Amino acid sequence: MNIKYIFITFLILFTFWILLSAHFDILHVGSGIVCCAIVAYASHDLLFTGTQNHGLTKTTRFIAYLPWLTYQIVIANIDVARRALSPSMPIDPHIFTFKTKLKSDVARTALANSITLTPGTVTVDIIDDVFYVHAIAKEPAEDLLEGTMERKVAHIFMEDVT
Amino acid sequence: MFDTIIISIVILLLLIGLFFTVAGTIGFVRFPDFYSRMHATGKCDTLGEGLMLLALIIYMIGYEGIFKGDLVHALFISIKIILLILFILLANPTSTHAIAKAAHDVGLQPWKKTDETQWMNDMETDEVTNGGETG
Numbered sequence: 001m002n003i004k005y006i007f008i009t010f011l012i013l014f015t016f017w018i019l020l021s022a023h024f025d026i027l028h029v030g031s032g033i034v035c036c037a038i039v040a041y042a043s044h045d046l047l048f049t050g051t052q053n054h055g056l057t058k059t060t061r062f063i064a065y066l067p068w069l070t071y072q073i074v075i076a077n078i079d080v081a082r083r084a085l086s087p088s089m090p091i092d093p094h095i096f097t098f099k100t101k102l103k104s105d106v107a108r109t110a111l112a113n114s115i116t117l118t119p120g121t122v123t124v125d126i127i128d129d130v131f132y133v134h135a136i137a138k139e140p141a142e143d144l145l146e147g148t149m150e151r152k153v154a155h156i157f158m159e160d161v162t
Numbered sequence: 163m164f165d166t167i168i169i170s171i172v173i174l175l176l177l178i179g180l181f182f183t184v185a186g187t188i189g190f191v192r193f194p195d196f197y198s199r200m201h202a203t204g205k206c207d208t209l210g211e212g213l214m215l216l217a218l219i220i221y222m223i224g225y226e227g228i229f230k231g232d233l234v235h236a237l238f239i240s241i242k243i244i245l246l247i248l249f250i251l252l253a254n255p256t257s258t259h260a261i262a263k264a265a266h267d268v269g270l271q272p273w274k275k276t277d278e279t280q281w282m283n284d285m286e287t288d289e290v291t292n293g294g295e296t297g
Contacts, residue, residue, distance in 0.1 A: 019238065019241050019242070019245075020242065022235075022238040073205075073208060073209055074209060076205050076209075077182050077205055077206055077208070077209035077210075080185070080186070080189060080201055080202055080205045080206055081181075081182055081185035081186070081189070081206060083189070084185050084186070084188050084189025084192060084193070084202055084206075085185055085188060085189075089192060089193075091193065091194075091198055091275070092274075092275045093195070093197060093198045093272050093273060093274065093275070094272065094274060095197070095266075095272050112255075112259060113252075113255045113256065113259075116204065116255035116256075116258050116259050117205070117208065117251075117254075117255050120201065122197070122200050122201060122204060122258060122259065122262050123259050123262070124197075124259070124262045124263055124265075124266045125262075125263050125266050125267070132266065134197045134200070134201075134262065134272060136198055136201045
C-alpha cells in the first residue's frame with residue numbers, strides 16, 4: 001500500500017547517490033541501488049508523514065520566498081559587520097518575547113530559522129506560541145514586530161494570521 | 163582573456179567572503195556577552211561561506227568547465243558545492259538557535275546597555291511583554 005511512497009523515496013535517494021558519487025561503473029551504481037532500496041524500505045515514512053495538503057503549492061511558495069530571504073541575509077550580514085567594525089559599537093541587546101499566530105510546527109520552525117538568519121535577531125526559545133527573541137538593538141526588533149516576515153511565512157504554509 | 167575575467171570574479175567574491183568572515187570574527191572578540199557574540203558568528207559565517215563557495219562554483223564551471231573543457235566533471239562538483247551551501251543555510255541558524263536555547267535554559271542573563279523598561283517603552287508596538295527575566 002505504501003509502494004508509491006517507497007518508490008518516490010528510492011528515486012530521491014538514488015538521485016542523491018548519483019550526484020554524490022559521480023561514478024557510473026557497475027560496482028558503484030549497483031551498491032547504490034541496493035543501499036537506496038534498503039533505506040527507502042526502512043524509512044519511507046520519515047519523508048512522507050501522514051496526509052500532505054497542497055504540498056506542491058507550499059513548495060512553490062517556499063521557493064518564491066527564498067530570494068527575499070537571501071536579500072534579508074545579505075542585509076543582516078552587512079548590518080552585523082557594521083556594528084562589529086564601527087569604533088563606537090552601536091549595540092543595545094535585549095531578549096524580548098512576542099506571540100505568533102502560526103499553528104503548525106513546520107511554519108514555526110521556518111519562522112524561527114528566518115528570524116535567526118535575518119538582521120539583528122536570534123530565536124532563543126519557543127514555548128507554545130511565544131517566541132523568545134534576542135535582538136542586538138532596537139531597530140531589528142521593531143522591524144520584526146511589524147510582522148512582514150510572519151505574514152510571508154503564513155502565506156507559504158497557507159495559514160491565517162490576520 | 164576569458165580565463166582572466168573568470169579568475170578576477172572568483173578572487174573578488176573570495177575577498178568579499180573573507181571580509182564578512184573577518185568581520186564576524188572581530189565581532190566575536192569585541193561584543194560584550196554570549197548572546198551578542200552569537201549574532202556575529204551565526205550571521206557573518208552564512209554569507210561569508212556562501213560567497214566563498216559561490217566563487218568555487220564559478221571557478222569550476224567557468225575555468226575548469228568551459229575554459230579547459232571538462233564540463234561534466236565541473237557540473238558534478240558544482241552540484242556538490244550547491245548542496246554544501248544549502249546545508250550551511252539550514253544548519254547555521256539551527257545550531258545558533260540550539261546554543262542560544264541552551265544558554266537561555268540554564269538562565270544566562272544577557273548583557274544590557276539600557277534599562278529594560280526604557281527599552282520596551284521605546285518600542286512602538288504594544289504586543290511586547292517583558293520576557294527577558296525568565297530562565
